[in-house]
Amino acid sequence: MSIFKCSLRIIAAHRGYILIYLFLLSMLGLLTGFSSGNYNSQLLEDVPTVAVVDRDGSVVSQALTDYVESSGEPEPLDDDKRAMQDATAQNRIQYILIIPAGYGDAFFDAARQGQDAPVLDTIVSYDSASGSLMDVRTRAWLDQVYAHLASGTAGPEGAVGLADEAMTQEAQAELITPDGAPLPDSLVVFAKFSTYPLFAFSVVAVSTLTTALGRRPVRSRINAAPVGGLPRSTGVLCACLVVGVVGWAWIMALGITAFGLEHVSGSAPLLGVLALALFSYVLVASAVGFLLGQLGLGENASNAVANIAGMTLSFLSGAWVPVDYLPNAVITVSRFTPCYWVNQAINGAADPTLTATGSLATLVGDCGVCALFAAAILGVGLALGRSRSSTSL
Amino acid sequence: MADEAVSVEGLVKRYGEMVAVDNLSLRIESGEIFGLLGPNGSGKTTTINCVLQLLSYDRGEVAVFGRPMTATSYELKRRIGVVPQDVAVFDELTVAENIDAFCALYVPDRRRRRALVAEAIDFVDLGGFTKFRPRKLSGGLLRRLNIACGIAHQPELIILDEPTVAVDPQSRNAILDGIRGLNERGATVIYTSHYMEEVEQLCTRIMIMDAGRQLAIGTNDELKSMIGTGERIRVEIIGTEPLGEDVVEQLRRLGHVRTVDYEIPELHVECTSGAHNLSDVLGVLSGRGVAYGRVTSEPPTLNDVFLEITGRALRDEAA
Known part of the structure; x- marks a missing residue:
């Protein structure tokens, strides 16, 4: 508990990052969402x-x-x-x-x-x-x-x-009725944009925390204290999770309040997929932050990585430019990034032709692929941390 | 046995081919201020880390308060306070928050902790800086914060690893006074340093280490009595003529005189313990008509002890 509270205090001390990455960038996301507006999904033939x-x-x-x-x-x-x-x-x-x-x-x-x-x-x-x-x-x-x-x-x-x-002659066409109302485009645009602020915020906050706790003299002092490895690690991981949850909750609350309040009941499953997609991405970002902390990168380097990697991943995933516009080689590369699967899930949730609840399982699967990235990165971070603690005293 | 705060038996720590601690044994009684003195790299910090189980070791046994010490001896760890050589605080937290954060690792009860933190702040005299972040503190204040973080939970055994490195003389004196205060309150103190003056002033017993080995152990007086030098006399020779070789030879023949060195204008005479060394030396000079100015007579220091045992000066090594 003491490590958990101490970790939260350390993160709270970096209020500037919360303000810049979470608050200001999410406001930019709001503007992007508002400017995208809502497109009419009805097809009207324009006679030239x-x-x-x-x-x-x-x-x-x-x-x-x-x-x-x-x-x-x-x-x-x-x-x-x-x-x-x-x-x-x-x-x-x-x-x-x-x-x-x-x-x-x-x-x-x-x-x-x-x-x-x-x-x-x-x-x-x-x-x-x-x-x-x-x-x-x-x-x-x-x-x-x-x-x-x-x-x-x-x-x-x-x-x-x-x-x-x-x-x-006319082709046979059938009108497909979706299970629920599709998610509004503005919410989808906001959610896609938010992958960047969520990533940057979580990476910087978590890496700052793990760097602070991982400094050699501090680590020695903590190791000398009567606190076991398990409660210590649990405290740190819980604090990292709190960081992610706070960022995710803020983005979701902001998005739903601004764009999707009337869809909460009508499109609850789709909204759930969108929330799950962003949450799985938050897990990835927290794992990356943990890894950077274990690497012992300084604050500036963590900020650089958070921004450059955050923007690159969002771009590659098609969050800012539809992925179909990208060259095939880039699309192939983007499949190996977690944000691609997040966007697949978000795009799926926004697809007005989504008909059966069975299709939701595919989207949840996309979120699962993203979560696997988080597990893999966390595993590397833990291994690195273990290796460092056994060699650096 | 019950009065033994720390017991180390046959401790060996190797880093590959290098032996960092070589078959070290020591016993520290409760209530002592025990000094570990040695040059940088002599194995002091490694020994401390092995005692605290922060490092695994190749051989040996460590007991604290009569019980074997292991990495999971949380009850024993609860009774120990550690002040590491490098300042170990969170830059993100204020002075009060830092002390509270580390105290919380030992004392979960918030109300009790509040009182302990306030006491620790008073003890290190940081009352005016409780809201300051570490970056705003001077080197001396930072060292005091480092100490406060280690002693706030009022441990029975306090291990201070070179707590005065890079500290100004005024802050150093304050820190040494504080350590005496902790000892007076009943804490056993292990103090590592390469500053012999500090160890001489502070410690009731001292162990001198070099290259991971124990060279000597005892009280200040016991250590000094182990070596031949009992008194060092310096005489400033004034006058136009340098001191003649015959005078130097006459001084060498005096009883208790071990060595005589003359480098214009200073004469250095090293004697074994004796009651009339100074008067004998000055008597020879006066008898030969040698004019002299400033005269000093010093007892041996721990540096002399180290020099005599190893053939090197501790001060030079430390620098």
Whole structure:
């Protein structure tokens, strides 16, 4: 008990770290959460404004013009360079298709001879994806026509007719209803950001404590006292756990109060997964802090490691940038870091298509992988501490 | 046996090929201030760490208060206070918090501890610094805090390992007075140092160590009586002519004179114990018409004891 209380006093003496790493950085996390807002999960199809400049007039080009104008909202556009530049610069038309003269014949010949189809000129809007999506649909329509012409079973009229018919077909879709309401994006963003302050705070606090207790003269004095190894270690470990729990509780309380109060009852299991994910990461951070303390790194070095490692792990895990944007080699590396599994669990908890409670087990498994990292690092720290205590007197 | 505070029998501690403590045996009676004197690296701290079971040892037996001492002898450890050579306090805690934190390892009862901490603060005279962090304290005050952390639980056996290293003379005197006070309150004290003057002033019995071995043990007087030197006389020769070799030879022939050295302008005469050494020496000088100025006569020191036993000066080793 005495070691436990003494440990808490030592940590409390470093109030500056609590203020900077836990309070100020979590406030930054709040701002990040607020700025992310809530995205509407309903899918709304955006109809693009379109214009087709047909310089060909063939069967294929006319049918293509009809298809594009029926799919989008047609806008008048003169066939001159200045008008096209104005429409693009003013973002008046999101998709402009220019069919060059002779396109229909060239397209027919290419299909029949199995060559590449001639190129169309397109201009898409720079501020929305709807122009690009329209371009994808246009190419899909042309691929249909090309396929029918290439098969030799139909002429241009027949081919465009079959293509039009194929494009009217719809895929079967089913609306999946999740078990509970998904977690709000702002809470998810806040939780992901919080991996960094939680890591930095826990590492610095725990390493400062273990460094203070591990100084050779202090350790000798404690070893000379009538306190057994087990109560001593238990006291220190409990103090480390208190550090982690305080940081975790603060982040959770802040996040739920600011972003998820109305989800406490509706999304309790998902909220539980998020809490478990962050807690498992706190265990990792505390274990890293313990290891640094055993290595005897000074306060400055511990701060450096806490910040650099904290930011690197958060980045690699996809907490700040979606992991899909990272190169494959980096993703492979990130799988060997604990924060990756934390983010997998958080992403899973935030997934609106999460349907069955059985899927929660997978997310809990992700948290378990993270906790295994903590156990491994703690094991290394304990071994190091044992080796130091037996050799350094 | 019941009055024995510490008993060490045939202690051997090796670090690889190096023997740090070589077959050391000693007995310390309750109520003693026992000094372990030796140069740096002589094995004093290693011996203390073995007694406290902070270090394992290769051979030997250690008993404290008549009972075998082991790493888990918590009841015995409860009766021991340790003041390590290096200041062992938490930089994060204040003076009062530090004393309380270490006292809590021995005294779980908070109310009793509060009184003990207050007493320890008074004892080391740190009343004006209770809210100070260690970094704000001077070297002397820091040493006093180090002592307070070791004695707050009022142990029966106090082990002080070089507590006055790098301390100014004023603080050193305060620390030595404090140790005498602890002894007067009934505590047995083991005091290690390489400062012979301190050990001479403070300790009732002294053990001189070198290279892990016990060289001599006894009271101050007993140790000095072990060596041939009984008195050291210094005479400042004044006048224009240096002292002649015939005068030096005449001094060498005096009874009780062991050695005579003359280095202008000082004459050094080392004598065995005798009642008239000084008057005999001065008589020879006066008889030969030698003019002399300042004359000093000193009894032997522990440094002389160490010098005579090992052939080296303790002071030089310590420095």
